[in-house]
Amino acid sequence: MNDTDKPTISRREQSKQNRRDAIVQAARASFLENGYAGTSMSALVHTLGGSKQTLWSYFRSKEELFAAVIEEVTSSFRAELSQLLTGSDDLQRSLLDFCRSFLRRLDADDAVAAWRLVAGESGRFPEVGRIFYERAVRLTETTLAQFLARFIASGELREESAPRMAELLLGLCASRQNKRLWGVGTGDEASREADAIAYSGMFLRAFAREKG
Amino acid sequence: MNDTDKPTISRREQSKQNRRDAIVQAARASFLENGYAGTSMSALVHTLGGSKQTLWSYFRSKEELFAAVIEEVTSSFRAELSQLLTGSDDLQRSLLDFCRSFLRRLDADDAVAAWRLVAGESGRFPEVGRIFYERAVRLTETTLAQFLARFIASGELREESAPRMAELLLGLCASRQNKRLWGVGTGDEASREADAIAYSGMFLRAFAREKG
């Protein structure tokens, strides 16, 4: 009796949903590539096919559409990032793996574009930065912090603030992103691997307890 | 006989210079606040007083003016950052001081705005990111690396790549900037001090040699 086998949504609402998704996807592509001001609603209508009337019936303004796109971008980020931390007991290995996967995700073109969009527009649209942080970054921080807390408890990490540690490691990972934003430094496998090793290595040296 | 007491530049050229500066300053303010697309040449003329003819006689297009602004922004950054590293022999103290000053500089509203502008526009204007990195960030990296190299030589830091170390420390500092971009986290003295301590502390733990 759940809503998957007996959809309460009618054909109409279904196609409305699809339509909405299509709009958001197209808008997402354009906003990521051209920024807010560089995205034209008229052009969007042309890309999508259909009429302005229709577009405006789904989103009453450009800003509203933009908000929906930001929402979409952060939620897709969130979905992918929540699975980066395995339940492994090997601290060193887990951290390296985490850095690797996280950096790989950040290296993707759309991630770079999203980062640029958020950074560029959060001055004029304060919501954008806040949403991005709250719904994408912060979640990763807390998840990582919980992961680290286990190793503090087990004595493998120093007894210091886990959230702070998480922040520092993520900060390191994000710093690679800056060079990508600036068009410096490539997103190739080799440099990524080197960075993953450097970041997790630095972290462990700073926060791992000496053994024995 | 130097050119300060006997200016070779005529009154005309002097006032041209002033005019140009005024234009760049006004443009800078607008680009930083409104971004590239959000800056209007017509509005700029209005702010400056004078006529379009004049503005276009100094800069033949909006892009050319934008380039001049980026140039100005990076060069003013560079000028300030080159003096952050004292010749002190106390490693720990120097690093903490460096982080403090660097973070203070980054916390300034115009630095945040500049960071946003560069991040936001370097997708559409690849030059912008490259120039910003080459002329502002890279210089800081190499200066810091040279500074660190002295302590590697003296045995206070591990024998590892000084440029890499510099990159990591600056990366940490830059990570604070992200939160500012997103409008999360304030630029107040207290949090800055805490971050400076955390960054330099983490760095030292990771790269300082254990004593005796």
Next chain:
DNA sequence: TCATAGCTGTACCATAGAGTACGAATTTGC
């Protein structure tokens, strides 16, 4: 004093943008 380089103001052009209006065509639920 005078020629002139440079400035001003204003009108103008072509293009583009967001958003509205509306009648006709199409799809949906029943």
Next chain:
DNA sequence: GCAAATTCGTACTCTATGGTACAGCTATGA
């Protein structure tokens, strides 16, 4: 099959933009 909800296409308004043209004004330099 029919009424209602959507969608379509197109034309429209209003505002703004980067950039040009031009006639008159002003400070400069000799």
